[in-house]
Amino acid sequence: MSKVKVEYIWMDGHEPTQKLRSKTKIISGEVNSLSDLPNWGFDGSSTNQAAGEDSDCMLKPVYYILDPIRGGDNLLVMCEVMNADESVHKSNTRAHLRSVAEKYADQESWFGIEQEYTFFQGRVPLGWPEGGYPAPQGPFYCGVGADEVYGRDIVEDHLELCIDAGLEISGINAEVMPGQWEYQVGPLGPLDVADQLWLSRWLLYRISEDYGVSATLHPKPVKGDWNGAGAHMNFSTKAMRTTGGLKVIEAACDALAKKHDEHIAIYGAHNEERLTGLHETCSIKEFRYGVSDRGASIRIPMTTANDGYGYLEDRRPSANMDPYKVCAALIETTCG
Ligand code: ADP
Ligand code: MN
Ligand code: MN
Ligand code: MN
Numbered sequence: 001m002s003k004v005k006v007e008y009i010w011m012d013g014h015e016p017t018q019k020l021r022s023k024t025k026i027i028s029g030e031v032n033s034l035s036d037l038p039n040w041g042f043d044g045s046s047t048n049q050a051a052g053e054d055s056d057c058m059l060k061p062v063y064y065i066l067d068p069i070r071g072g073d074n075l076l077v078m079c080e081v082m083n084a085d086e087s088v089h090k091s092n093t094r095a096h097l098r099s100v101a102e103k104y105a106d107q108e109s110w111f112g113i114e115q116e117y118t119f120f121q122g123r124v125p126l127g128w129p130e131g132g133y134p135a136p137q138g139p140f141y142c143g144v145g146a147d148e149v150y151g152r153d154i155v156e157d158h159l160e161l162c163i164d165a166g167l168e169i170s171g172i173n174a175e176v177m178p179g180q181w182e183y184q185v186g187p188l189g190p191l192d193v194a195d196q197l198w199l200s201r202w203l204l205y206r207i208s209e210d211y212g213v214s215a216t217l218h219p220k221p222v223k224g225d226w227n228g229a230g231a232h233m234n235f236s237t238k239a240m241r242t243t244g245g246l247k248v249i250e251a252a253c254d255a256l257a258k259k260h261d262e263h264i265a266i267y268g269a270h271n272e273e274r275l276t277g278l279h280e281t282c283s284i285k286e287f288r289y290g291v292s293d294r295g296a297s298i299r300i301p302m303t304t305a306n307d308g309y310g311y312l313e314d315r316r317p318s319a320n321m322d323p324y325k326v327c328a329a330l331i332e333t334t335c336g
Contacts, residue, residue: 001028001029002028002029002030002073003026003027003028004026004027004028004029004030004031004073004074004075005024005025005026005067005070005074005075006024006025006026006027006031006037006064006074006075006076006077007022007023007024007067007070007074007075007076007077008022008023008024008025008040008059008061008077008079009021009022009076009077009078009079009198009199009202010022010042010059010078010079010080010081011081011091011092011093011198011322012047012048012049012091013044013047013048013049013091014047014048015048016269016270017217017268017269017320018091018093018322020198020201020202020205021042021047022202023042025038025040030073031064031073031075034061034062034063034064037061037064037075037077038061039058039059039060039061039082040058040059040079041056041057041058041059042056042057042059043055043056043057044056044057044081049081049089049091056084057081057082057083057084057089058081058082058083058084058086058089059079059080059081059082060079060080060081060082060086061077061078061079062077062078062079062080062094062195063077063078063191063192063195063196063199064076064077064078065077065165065166065167065199066164066165066166067165068160068161068162068164068165068203069161069203069206069207076165076199076202076203078195078198078199080092080094080095093322093324093325094191094194094195094324096324096325096328097190097191097194097324097325097327097328098191100190100327100328100331100332101189101190101191101327101328101331104331104335107237107238107239107331107335108189108237108238109189109190109235109236109237109327109330109331109335110186110187110188110189110193110235110236110237110241110311111186111187111188111189111190111193111194111233111234111235111323111327111330112170112184112185112186112187112188112193112233112234112311113184113185113186113193113197113231113232113233113234113323114182114183114184114230114231114232114234115182115183115184115185115197115200115201115217115231115319116175116180116181116182116229116230116231116319117180117181117182117204117215117216117217117229117319118177118179118180118181118215118216118218118221118222118229119150119151119154119179119180119181119208119213119214119215119216120179120213120214120215120216120221121212121213121214125150125177125178125179125180125221125222126150126151126179126213127149127150127151127178127179128178128179134178136225137176137177137178137225137226137227140174140175140176140177140178140180141173141174141175141176142173142174143174148174148178149174149178150178150179151179151181151211151213152174153211154207154208154211154213155172155174155181155183157207158183158200158203158204158207158208159172159183161203161207162183162200162203165199165203167185167196167199167200168185168186168187168188168192168193168196169183169184169185169200170184170185170186170187171183171184172184175227175229176227176279176280177221177222177226177227180221180227180229183200185197185200186234187234187236187311190327190328190331193323193327194323194324194327197323198323201217217229217318217319217320218270218319218320219268219269219270219271219273219274219318219319219320220270220273220274223273226279227279227280228273228274228275228279228281228318228319229274229318229319230274230281230315230316230317230318230319231268231317231318231319231320231321231323231326232313232314232315232317233313233314233317233326233327233330234311234312234313234314235311235312235313235314235330235334236249236310236311236312237334237335240252240309240310240311240312241309241310241311242309243308243309244308244309245304245308245309245310246300246304246305246308246309246310249300249304249309249310249311249312251334252312252333252334253289253298253300253312255333255334255336256287256289256297256298256314256330256333256334257287257289259329259333260287260297262329262333263314263316263329263333264284264316266321266322266325266326266329267316267317267318267321267326268317268318268319268320268321268322269318269320270318270320271284271316271317271318272284274318275316275318277295280294280295280315281295281315282295282296282297282315282316284316289312291305292305294315296315297314297315297316298312298313298314298315298316299312299313299315300312300313301313314330
């Protein structure tokens with residue numbers, strides 16, 4: 001019987017930001033649906049998810065894609081972490097989004113996530129001189145040339161892997177700080193976009209490994225006059241996308257204004273280092289929205305304002321945010 005390598009991927013209990021872990025299970029025979037992928041276990045005492053004397057946690061496969069690195073029939077599978085009795089483990093943030101997505105399914109929410117990240121080689125961003133700084137920011141955003149962008153070969157590999165895996169990646173660009181890049185996933189429904197974002201992050205870390213480079217999602221990887229790394233959430237409901245939608249978007253912004261602190265609390269650790277009011281951000285202490293305003297908390301894109309319907313861009317989430325939490329919060333605040 002043929003053997004399939006299945007990479008079981010899950011979020012650990014690392015604080016303040018959960019990280020990805022994975023291990024490989026060999027399965028005999030074909031995998032045609034999730035039910036062909038058995039639950040599995042791991043040592044939660046090594047991932048900050050259990051105590052040593054009661055260490056077993058359960059991995060429940062919830063979303064799988066082709067493994068574009070191993071190729072063939074091999075798979076990558078995102079898992080939810082469960083307790084031994086199959087109840088939801090406290091580190092499992094997907095379970096809440098599952099119920100929120102179901103409750104508000106009739107509103108047909110879509111998300112497009114802009115994932116920014118920074119390559120590091122050793123202690124410095126990729127391409128930066130050891131112990132020094134490159135030229136000031138300005139030429140690097142969407143730049144071209146060996147003196148402007150660093151790591152394009154990895155970025156191109158990652159893009160190709162995401163497409164081969166069937167992920168809904170919608171674009172890439174070099175960012176404002178040298179060594180920093182972005183890709184976008186979506187638009188997709190809440191569970192799909194969040195599962196795909198986690199899997200695309202795993203592919204990013206994994207392919208960077210082959211280059212001896214690490215990709216980091218820290219919101220402010222270099223202190224000082226350098227752009228931070230965010231994860232803008234482009235969000236719409238069916239009502240926002242149809243005639244008269246701009247009014248619905250403005251009402252959503254008013255609802256988000258009232259819940260600013262609650263949202264900031266789950267928009268990523270160390271985000272206060274990034275949301276300073278400089279570098280195309282709004283201060284973490286303020287909430288503002290506006291058309292085309294990249295210094296606002298929420299930007300209403302020009303096309304949306306012109307058409308009278310479309311989507312909003314929540315610019316507050318940091319690169320290291322958990323999309324399960326952020327998607328759930330956006331739906332709960334604006335769809336209730
Ligand atoms: P920016 O101009 O902020 O850099 P990007 O082009 O990087 O914007 O990202 C915009 C994202 O918004 C894309 O992922 C796109 O798929 C997504 N998007 C477009 N329309 C919608 C919509 N109606 N609802 C949600 N997301 C959307
Ligand atoms: Mn972008
Ligand atoms: Mn960007
Ligand atoms: Mn953006």
